[in-house]
Structures are given as structure tokens and as C-alpha cells.
Amino acid sequence: MSVATILIVEDEGLSAMGLQRTLKFWGYDVSTSVFSKKEAIKKAKEIKPDLILMDIVLKGDGDGIDAVWEINNSMDVPIIYLTAYSDEETIKRANITKPFDYIIKPYKEEELHESIEKALQKHKFEKKLLESGEWLDKKLKGSVGVSGKYFRKMIARW
Template sequence: MSAAKILIVEDEGIEALDLQYRLISLGYTAPDIISTGEEAVKKTEETSPDLVLMDIMLPGEMDGVAAAEQIRDRFDIPVIYITAYADDDTLQRAKITEPYGFLVKPFREKELHITIDMALYKHKMERKLKESEKRFSTTLRSIGDAVMATDKNGLVIFMNPVAEKLIGWKLEEILNKQLTKVFNIINMYSRKPTENPIKKVLLEGFTAGLANHTLLIAKDGTEIPIDDSAAPIKDDKGNIVGVVLVFRDVTEREKAEKALRESEDRYRTLAEELREDDHRKNEFLAVLSHELRNPLAAIRNSLNILDRAVPGGDQVKRAKVIIDRQV
């Protein structure tokens, strides 16, 4: 592992040289000594040191606090302030720049060593955390499902583009607002509000899902069928620090299920019609079978009708006698 490179920003020449000597004896490299804030910013850009030791009180228009602020914002390099004295206003300005430490002159070598090592370690961990958060955020922003996250009070702290599109709000519009105020859900059939899973997770600490047939009411009033689940976000001690909500648009699935139900209804209707047709067919075949087995029955029935219509007809009577003998 290479030695950390320290940039010294100190306008007192003897003190700067003494500090350089002590840094080298502690195993650091300190190739440059700068005496003004403007030069400090320029040298930081040119050499990318691992850490800057910055005297608060510097000559010129840019003091140590102003220089440290630029170095932090532009280059993300940790700064430790060194000073013998400073007024309260300057110290308050210095705190706002989020320094990684303060060294008050005169300071011991051990104090210098510990302060630098702690600053370097803290900055390293913060950088890893930022990289991890960036990867995590990139992943959540690129997945197909809508994702929202809240803190332990149910206030929105994250939302990916898919969620923005579905609910109709931009993250900056609802950041630090109650999720329940913008995530409005109702039952598809009863039209009554559905229990928001965020509240349940925060109260019980377990994963919760939405009931079936849930509609999301977007900002513009659009109704979108969704399903979702919410899970607690816990710290390393198991304490709930927030909730993550994952949901998706199930419009196409609802359409498919509706089409399937309609198809099943048509099938049942068709099956019933086929059963009725089959019953009528069986009745017809029974009648036809009877008629085929006794073809003269129809003729006899016709003669009976004719006899009633023309009573006393000799020819009709003789025909009936002949048919009766054959049936």
C-alpha cells in the first residue's frame, strides 16, 4: 500500500517545514507546501492529494475555509483544519464545510497521526458507501418494477422512474412527504379504500402484500390495476428504519384474466345449448323410431280424423278394417 499524499496549506514558512518533516517521519508523503487558498485549489486539481491540511487563516481573498469548501465540492478530497486561533464566525463557517478534523496549534505528533489516519479511513468508508448507494440506486432505477422507499416515519426518500410514471408524481415533488398521501389505492369492485401496506409493515415489521383487485389512483385520476408487496428496511441491529414498496402495472394480466373468464362463460353457454340440442335430438329420434317401427299408425290416425270429419263413409270404414288387421 502506497503512502498517503498530504498537501500542506500553511502561510507560516517555518511551521510548514516542521509539519512537512513530521508527516514524512510518520510515513506520509508531503511534496508540496502552499501558502494561499487560491494556490491550494489549483494544486489540489493538479496533484489530487489524498488529504489536505489547511490553515484556516490564510492571506488573500480566499481564506482556508473558502478554499476547503471548493476542494470538497469539486474534488471530494478530505480536509483537516489547522489553526492557532479563529473567531467564532470563522469557526462556524468551517463547520459548514464538513471538515474531517481540527488540529489546534501546537499539536503533538501522535495527535497529528491519529487525526490523519481517522480522516483517511472515514473518507474511504464514505466513498465506498457512496459507490454502493450509486450501484443500488442504478439497479433500482433500471428494473422493470416500480420501487418506492420511505423512512421509519413513512416519508418518501426514494422513487424510481417506473414508479414516477405510474403514480404521476416526480420524486422531487413528494420527497419527505407521507407516502400514503400520494399512493392512493382502492378495491376494483367495492371502490372502497384498500389498506396501505406501508402502515402494516411499519406497525408489524413483516412483509405485506396488497389484496387482489387493487386499483392505484394516479395523480391525474387514472386508475391502474396493480399488485405489490412491501418489506421492512432494517439496520444491523434489526431496527426498522424504513419500508421498500415494489409494485407493478397488471393491466394486461387483468385483461387476460377477463378474457379467460368471458371465454369460460361462452363455453358454459355453448355446452348448455349443446345439451339442450342433444335432448331435442333424442326426443326426435325416439318419435322417428316409433314411427318407423309402425308406419301404418300414421295412416290409421289420419283415417280416424277423416271418419270424424265424414261420418258414415263406407270406404273409410273398410280402409280402417284393413289397416287394423295389419297393425
């Protein structure tokens, strides 16, 4: 079984370091944390993480929700928002990006761990389902093609 790679996007250095330490203790691969929208997009494309923990408020231009929009346009990765912001407007904006979860700080470690595991398992299942569907589509198209050729031969003989 391979170790899941998690990207932490968090504007507070101490929070990022603590979270990184906890995730490594749980057995995840967390090589680095990033602090801005620009860094988040660049690092996500570079390391292709299995999951992203995204804060809403980030350093520089744009926020975590903006970063998720751009990341979602180029890759399929589950997102868990991990933020102190629980106002209705922010939650509405974030939910449009279809995150796996939205966890409010301070959070319970068990809640975060459970959410990460569920997100990874669900994403893995969805990928397998998609691959199975693509395989089935190819098989069905192939069988229709053969049937079509056979049907044309039958008509030509008639």
C-alpha cells in the same frame, strides 16, 4: 496499500517544512506545500490529494475557509483545519465547511496523526458505501425495468 497524498496549506514556511517532514516520516506522500488560497485550489485540483491540512490565515486574498469552500465545490476530499485561531466566529465559519477536524496550534503530534488516520479511513469507508449504493441503485433499476417489461407483456396478452 497505496500511500495517502496530503496537501499542506500553510502560510508560514518553517511550519510547513516541519509538518512536511513529520508527515513524510509517518509514511505519507507530501510533495509540496502551498501558501495562498489561489495556490491551494490550483494544487488540490492538480494532485487530487487524499487529505488537506488547511491553515486559516493564508497569504494573499482570501483565507483557508474560503479555499475550502471552493475546493469542496469541485472535489470530495477530507479537510483538517490546523490553525492557531480558536475564536468562536472563526470556528463557526470553519465548521460550516464540514471539516473532519479542527486542531488548534500548538498541537500534539499524536493528536494530528490520529486525526489524519481517522479522516482517511472514514473517507475511504464513505466512498465505498456510496459506490455500493450506486451499484445497488443500478441493479434495482435494472430489475424494475425487467419486471416492467414482463408486466406490460402480461397486460398485452390479457
